[in-house]
Amino acid sequence: MNISIVIPVYNSSSIIDNLTKEILSVIKKISDVNKIQLILVNDCSTDESWKKISKLSSEYKETVIGINLMRNYGQHNAIMAGLRLADGDYIILIDDDYQHPPKEIPKILSKIKEGYDVCYTSYKNNTYSKLKIFGSWINKKISNILIDKPKSIYLSSYKCLTQKVLKEIIKYDGPFVYIDGLIFDITKNVTSVDIEHSERKIGKSNYNIFKLISLWLRVLTNFSIVPLRIATFVGFFMTFVSFIFVIFISVLKFKNPDIAAGWASLSTLIVFFSGVQLILIGLVGEYIGRSYIKLNKKPQFVVREYTNFENSHEK
Numbered sequence: 001m002n003i004s005i006v007i008p009v010y011n012s013s014s015i016i017d018n019l020t021k022e023i024l025s026v027i028k029k030i031s032d033v034n035k036i037q038l039i040l041v042n043d044c045s046t047d048e049s050w051k052k053i054s055k056l057s058s059e060y061k062e063t064v065i066g067i068n069l070m071r072n073y074g075q076h077n078a079i080m081a082g083l084r085l086a087d088g089d090y091i092i093l094i095d096d097d098y099q100h101p102p103k104e105i106p107k108i109l110s111k112i113k114e115g116y117d118v119c120y121t122s123y124k125n126n127t128y129s130k131l132k133i134f135g136s137w138i139n140k141k142i143s144n145i146l147i148d149k150p151k152s153i154y155l156s157s158y159k160c161l162t163q164k165v166l167k168e169i170i171k172y173d174g175p176f177v178y179i180d181g182l183i184f185d186i187t188k189n190v191t192s193v194d195i196e197h198s199e200r201k202i203g204k205s206n207y208n209i210f211k212l213i214s215l216w217l218r219v220l221t222n223f224s225i226v227p228l229r230i231a232t233f234v235g236f237f238m239t240f241v242s243f244i245f246v247i248f249i250s251v252l253k254f255k256n257p258d259i260a261a262g263w264a265s266l267s268t269l270i271v272f273f274s275g276v277q278l279i280l281i282g283l284v285g286e287y288i289g290r291s292y293i294k295l296n297k298k299p300q301f302v303v304r305e306y307t308n309f310e311n312s313h314e315k
Contacts, residue, residue: 002035003027003109004088008078009040012096013048016040020056023094023102024063030106039065039082044072057307066307073301075157076177081301084170091161093179100158104195108160117165117187122154123197148184153192155180175298234280 005023009016020038027036038060042050053066067081079093090109094100104121112119149155161169161183168186169179183190 001032001090002037002088003030003033004037004039004086004091006039006079006082006086006091006093007041007096008043008075008082009045009049009053009096010043010072010075010078011045011047011049013045013052015098016049016052016096017056019096019098019102020060020064023105024060026102026105030109035088036063037065037086037088038063039067039085041067041078041082042069043075043078044069054307061308064308068304068306070302070304074177076179077175077301079179080170080172080177081303083166086166087163089163091163091166093157093159093161095157099197101196104158104193107193107195108158111191111193112160112162114191115189116191117162117189118183118191119160120153120190120192121156121158121195122192123156124194148188149180150188150190153190158195173300175300177300234276 005027007016007019012019020040023038024036027033040053040056042053050066050068053064053068057064057066065085067085069078069081073081083091090112092105092108094102100121108119108121165183165186169182172182
């Protein structure tokens with residue numbers, strides 16, 4: 001059995017070497033593993049992460065592959081860069097902040113080998129910030145509807161894929177990558193295992209409200225036309241409400257001719273319906289804009305350099 005591990009790295013120079021050594025130590029203890037491939041993708045870090053990755057590549061020439069991206073493309077795009085070099089029978093995705101304990105890897109592998117295509121992880125003790133927990137909750141609700149995700153599955157970034165799923169994922173060439181959306185487009189044969197969630201070793205999460213909104217938009221506009229259908233229904237509903245309101249006002253005016261014109265209510269209605277129209281136009285524009293960007297072949301990522309590239313093969 002061959003194992004590939006893909007880690008998107010951003011400003012983790014102080015811990016990436018220890019994390020790498022711990023992961024390799026854990027996997028080497030698994031008896032049926034023949035080959036280990038650890039792919040570290042530097043997502044244009046502003047610290048010395050790439051220097052550390054280069055050093056690890058020199059130390060583990062047969063194991064560690066480094067990918068240095070030319071700019072910050074985001075976590076999912078960085079993962080895609082790593083997936084294109086992964087050749088293991090099973091591919092494990094893990095974050096670089098030590099909140100995903102390497103000691104849980106054998107449990108994840110044991111579960112996926114029961115015949116599943118993907119094994120997610122769920123946390124017994126979630127140590128994320130309140131903002132990320134809230135963002136994950138919103139993302140879960142959206143994903144349940146738009147990508148037909150089972151309600152029991154938590155969309156953790158710590159997960160394992162089979163090589164068959166990987167081959168389908170890397171066929172996607174659009175610039176707006178969302179790994180979980182691609183997974184549920186491919187398969188529903190998905191499971192989950194409970195693991196411990198560790199405290200963050202250094203720094204703070206790179207996620208903020210803007211990145212969370214960007215992630216939600218990827219889910220909304222990349223993998224479903226449900227928002228467009230909702231927009232259509234909202235339009236019909238608002239038209240119906242407006243029609244009823246016109247009848248109501250006409251009858252009221254007919255019964256009471258002395259009623260003065262209501263500037264306040266008129267202004268409120270104009271603002272309300274204008275806001276609804278702008279939201280719906282913006283939603284349609286989001287679809288059109290993403291299609292335009294994809295047609296112009298915006299890249300998922302651009303690689304500045306590799307380490308140990310001769311020991312791998314680009315797919």
